[in-house]
Amino acid sequence: MLLTTEPTTPTAEEIIRTHHDSVWRFLVSIGCEPTLADDLTQEAFLSVLGDGFEYRGSHLTAAWLLRVAKHLFIDHVRKRKAVLGVDLEHAETRWQEFEADCPHEKRVAWLRECMGELTDRAREALQQRYELNLPREEMARRLGMAPAGVKTMLERIRRRLRECVQGKVNHDDA
Amino acid sequence: MTTLEDGFWEQAIGEAAGGRKPPAQTDVILTRLQIPDLGPPPVEEKPKGRLLRLRHLFEAAAAVAALLAIGVLTGLIPLGGGNAGNGAGGGEDGPDTPPMQVAAAPDSEFRQEENELELEHGWLLVTTGAPDVTCEGSRLTKVDGRVLVHAGNAPTGKQVDAVEGWLAANKLETEMINEAKRWFQAAGMAALVLTGSAMLDGQRIEAQDETTHASPQWRAVESVMDIEKLPSDAQWVRGERLDGNYLEFLSAHTAVKGIAFTFGDSMRPVNLKQLASMPNLEYLEIRGAVWAVDPDYSPLTEMKALKQLYIDYVPSIQDEDGKAVAIASDSTERYHILSSLRTLSDRGVDIHLGKLAGLNDEQLAKIVASLPGLTSLTLRGNRSVSSTSMKLLAESSKITSLNLYQCSSVEDLGLAYLARANKLTALTLGPAPTAAELYQVAKMTNLQELTLVLDLDRYMDVVKDHVGELKTLTNLKRLEVLWQYNPMARFEGKGYEQVDAVSDLAKACPALTELNAYATLPPRDVARLIDSLQGTSLKRLGIGFRPSETARPAEPEKVVEDLKDIKPLSGVDDLEIRLYSLKSGDALSSGLDTLAAKFPDLKRLELTIDWYRSSSLRDGVPEFEKRVEAFRKAHPDLKVTFEMVEE
Numbered sequence: 001m002l003l004t005t006e007p008t009t010p011t012a013e014e015i016i017r018t019h020h021d022s023v024w025r026f027l028v029s030i031g032c033e034p035t036l037a038d039d040l041t042q043e044a045f046l047s048v049l050g051d052g053f054e055y056r057g058s059h060l061t062a063a064w065l066l067r068v069a070k071h072l073f074i075d076h077v078r079k080r081k082a083v084l085g086v087d088l089e090h091a092e093t094r095w096q097e098f099e100a101d102c103p104h105e106k107r108v109a110w111l112r113e114c115m116g117e118l119t120d121r122a123r124e125a126l127q128q129r130y131e132l133n134l135p136r137e138e139m140a141r142r143l144g145m146a147p148a149g150v151k152t153m154l155e156r157i158r159r160r161l162r163e164c165v166q167g168k169v170n171h172d173d174a
Numbered sequence: 175m176t177t178l179e180d181g182f183w184e185q186a187i188g189e190a191a192g193g194r195k196p197p198a199q200t201d202v203i204l205t206r207l208q209i210p211d212l213g214p215p216p217v218e219e220k221p222k223g224r225l226l227r228l229r230h231l232f233e234a235a236a237a238v239a240a241l242l243a244i245g246v247l248t249g250l251i252p253l254g255g256g257n258a259g260n261g262a263g264g265g266e267d268g269p270d271t272p273p274m275q276v277a278a279a280p281d282s283e284f285r286q287e288e289n290e291l292e293l294e295h296g297w298l299l300v301t302t303g304a305p306d307v308t309c310e311g312s313r314l315t316k317v318d319g320r321v322l323v324h325a326g327n328a329p330t331g332k333q334v335d336a337v338e339g340w341l342a343a344n345k346l347e348t349e350m351i352n353e354a355k356r357w358f359q360a361a362g363m364a365a366l367v368l369t370g371s372a373m374l375d376g377q378r379i380e381a382q383d384e385t386t387h388a389s390p391q392w393r394a395v396e397s398v399m400d401i402e403k404l405p406s407d408a409q410w411v412r413g414e415r416l417d418g419n420y421l422e423f424l425s426a427h428t429a430v431k432g433i434a435f436t437f438g439d440s441m442r443p444v445n446l447k448q449l450a451s452m453p454n455l456e457y458l459e460i461r462g463a464v465w466a467v468d469p470d471y472s473p474l475t476e477m478k479a480l481k482q483l484y485i486d487y488v489p490s491i492q493d494e495d496g497k498a499v500a501i502a503s504d505s506t507e508r509y510h511i512l513s514s515l516r517t518l519s520d521r522g523v524d525i526h527l528g529k530l531a532g533l534n535d536e537q538l539a540k541i542v543a544s545l546p547g548l549t550s551l552t553l554r555g556n557r558s559v560s561s562t563s564m565k566l567l568a569e570s571s572k573i574t575s576l577n578l579y580q581c582s583s584v585e586d587l588g589l590a591y592l593a594r595a596n597k598l599t600a601l602t603l604g605p606a607p608t609a610a611e612l613y614q615v616a617k618m619t620n621l622q623e624l625t626l627v628l629d630l631d632r633y634m635d636v637v638k639d640h641v642g643e644l645k646t647l648t649n650l651k652r653l654e655v656l657w658q659y660n661p662m663a664r665f666e667g668k669g670y671e672q673v674d675a676v677s678d679l680a681k682a683c684p685a686l687t688e689l690n691a692y693a694t695l696p697p698r699d700v701a702r703l704i705d706s707l708q709g710t711s712l713k714r715l716g717i718g719f720r721p722s723e724t725a726r727p728a729e730p731e732k733v734v735e736d737l738k739d740i741k742p743l744s745g746v747d748d749l750e751i752r753l754y755s756l757k758s759g760d761a762l763s764s765g766l767d768t769l770a771a772k773f774p775d776l777k778r779l780e781l782t783i784d785w786y787r788s789s790s791l792r793d794g795v796p797e798f799e800k801r802v803e804a805f806r807k808a809h810p811d812l813k814v815t816f817e818m819v820e821e
Contacts, residue, residue, distance in 0.1 A: 012207060016200045024196035029185035030178070034194040041196075045203045067660075071630060078582075078606065083557075089629075089658050090694075090754075091178055098182045111190035131192030162183055 009055045016045055019062050023069050025104065026095045031085045032073050040076070044069040059096075066092035102169045114164035122157050129154060275304035275317075279337045282325075293363065297337060298323045299346075302370070302596065302619055310362025312375050318619060319370015319381065319649065322346065328357035328364040369599075369620050370649050380685075381649075390432060398423050410457075412436075418445040418466070425449055432457035434484075440466040440492070446473035459484035461528050464498040465491045471514035483518060486529035487511065487541065500529070512544055519547035526575070528552035535563045542571050550575030550600070557581070561588030568595035575600035579627050589614035596620050604656075605629035609636060616643040622685075623652040631660035631672065634693075638675035645682035652688040653680060654716070659693035670702045677706035690716030692784075694754045697721065697736035697765065704740050704772060715743075715773075716750035718784075721765060733765040740772045749773055750780040752819070756794040766805055770812070779809075781816040 010018070023044055027037040047068050048061070055061065070088055077084055102110075115123060125143060128134045140147040189195055278284060282296025290306040291298070300307055300314065300321045307314040309325050324333070334341070334351050341348055346368070350356060357364045358379045365372065371380040390410040395401050401423045404411065408427060412434035413420065418441035424433065425448040433455065438445075441463045449455060450473050458477070461484050469489040474480070489511075490498040501509070519525055525547050530538065531554065538559055542548060551573055553559055560583040567573050568591040576592070578584055579602050586608065592598055593614040601618065603611070604627030615624070624647065628634050634657040637644075655676055676691045689710075691703060695718055703717065721733050751769065770779055781802060783792060799816065806814045 013200060013204055016203050020200060020203075021196040025185055025189075028188075028194070029181040031181065038197050038199065042199060042203050042206065046206055049203075049207060071632070074630065086178055086181060088178075094178050095182065098179065104186070107186050108190045111187060115190065126187075126191040129191070130188040133193070158183065158187060161187055 312362035437462035564588030
């Protein structure tokens with residue numbers, strides 16, 4: 001079990017609180033359904049913090065947790081003979097780079113700022129897609145456009161948001 | 175979603191737009207951490223053992239039945255109670271029939287003693303596991319592969335002609351058998367080792383290395399200028415990702431025997447018609463072609479000299495936006511693809527078929543039945559074809575090369591059929607081989623090329639645990655292993671087990687001349703791998719390399735430090751270093767000189783970068799290109815290339 005005698009070694013609770021959300025977000029971002037991500041995140045912590053765990057710093061612990069979570073997800077996909085939507089080689093490293101580039105809370109705050117600059121129709125599309133989780137056909141019906149048009153519209157919105165946040169990141173770096 | 179970064183952004187945008195957030199489950203995890211793992215339920219040993227024994231009996235019976243079936247189909251076992259291979263000794267039970275590992279030619283005479291066969295007259299085809307064969311005091315033992323034996327001296331042309339039908343039934347080429355220099359002559363018999371090895375009167379005899387024959391000298395073309403400048407005696411030409419209309423210019427070179435025109439763009443039937451005018455064209459490879467109009471393979475049938483064809487079964491066609499889209503697998507009939515290929519196959523052309531991802535067992539069976547000339551199949555990515563098809567391929571085709579990467583419905587059962595037939599010389603497997611599958615691979619002793627593509631490092635651990643079994647693959651000439659190196663290996667208390675497994679296997683294969691270990695190996699593992707390959711006969715070595723073990727660029731001094739003590743590895747004249755990242759400021763530039771200096775026989779250095787896997791990690795490419803140019807100038811005797819590769 002977890003070593004707690006050394007003053008520099010965090011407790012299991014501290015490790016979970018520090019890394020839990022990042023692991024969950026990582027799983028969702030590589031294509032894992034949110035409800036499955038709940039379970040797999042738990043399993044990842046149980047696997048890493050079980051017998052034989054030795055703390056070697058926050059960065060390595062995060063890398064280990066992400067890697068275990070990725071493997072759990074790949075196993076899940078494979079058992080169902082489904083196909084991964086994206087190559088996951090080095091996914092955990094790339095996720096850590098992505099987070100190091102801009103902390104999540106700051107990125108989300110900037111995304112919200114950037115969303116404020118979108119048209120009402122674009123914001124409506126975002127709400128339907130992410131908050132209401134509507135299928136594309138239903139979005140098309142509500143927005144009065146073809147399903148292919150919805151796809152194009154969302155791609156355009158995503159691109160604009162990424163550019164907007166990236167501009168803020170660059171400005172912040174400068 | 176197309177890239178990892180797209181997925182990262184999608185999650186962030188979703189959360190910012192009111193989508194799901196991470197749940198609060200710290201307490202749940204803490205509670206679960208306190209509950210001891212009960213482990214799997216206890217197993218009752220006795221019933222399990224009994225079940226296993228019954229299963230083995232069943233498997234043995236099935237194996238015998240299937241081997242008998244194979245023997246009848248291929249002529250390995252004579253039909254008709256031994257008339258075809260009539261034994262002279264006989265006995266109360268009538269004439270001898272050879273054991274299933276041996277086939278006797280018509281009118282041959284032999285006597286079956288305990289644990290040996292005495293050949294008196296004629297021919298035997300002896301395969302792995304056969305009893306000893308004796309003749310006039312000479313003895314053939316330890317056959318591992320296929321050996322053709324002739325009583326007395328090497329056969330004359332007339333003797334070969336007399337058994338032409340039997341040779342053909344066993345897929346033996348008379349041209350090769352007529353070459354006296356291929357035969358090993360002992361006092362009482364002559365032996366020709368077709369594959370593998372054997373002992374003849376205590377001397378080890380081996381199949382002659384096909385690579386010792388003059389290999390084609392390929393000339394690469396990238397432009398019409400290159401084509402027009404080809405010497406008039408150029409025979410082998412390759413080009414990649416060129417427009418199909420380049421073939422018109424190529425067709426003017428009538429001496430050309432072989433064309434590899436892969437991933438051709440905007441192909442049209444007229445391009446193939448132009449090639450049909452080339453009188454000497456024996457070899458054509460047009461895999462990965464994207465057609466500008468409806469694909470049409472019928473002009474191929476006009477290529478009178480054609481002997482080898484590498485082609486897609488389900489070709490791609492350009493859509494309205496110019497993107498390549500595979501045609502529907504059930505529309506191949508509309509394009510008369512199979513009928514064109516059948517015409518070629520009937521004419522004796524060896525067909526190597528790729529892009530069969532959308533096909534099922536039934537469709538594949540139809541193709542196999544229609545194309546007796548099918549020698550290799552790339553089923554990569556096919557999730558429908560099952561082990562049933564492997565039985566068919568093992569028993570009813572002359573396929574010797576199979577790519578089963580990502581064929582998730584082919585399990586160890588399918589590999590067992592292939593192992594039992596033991597006809598494969600080349601196999602690609604992945605991404606998650608199991609112990610049961612590797613067990614079957616170990617039985618494919620005629621394999622000369624094995625490629626294992628593994629998507630997680632723990633599947634490399636599965637391979638590692640079975641290296642002992644795989645050491646039976648002594649005929650292997652080329653071994654390629656791709657795996658995701660675990661950058662956390664040392665953190666998890668592991669050492670060099672994975673690279674050691676690769677080198678252990680390489681060392682167990684005396685015929686191995688090419689080894690490619692493609693993983694994101696950090697410098698220390700690269701050093702370990704090269705050092706542990708001392709004593710092998712490698713001519714070509716490919717190594718995957720990632721200078722830095724972390725997201726940060728590597729420190730030049732550290733890389734050189736890790737590489738500087740490698741012992742020189744002689745024999746290797748072709749080295750490929752495959753990079754998985756080239757970050758600005760990365761240190762391979764310094765490591766390059768150190769590494770190249772460790773190969774005293776080096777003639778060619780191929781620097782490649784895996785384009786897909788290095789995405790977002792290659793901002794140092796321009797800087798590295800300059801370094802390569804400087805390296806090239808400093809080593810004028812070395813052929814140095816730097817290319818992007820896509821898996």
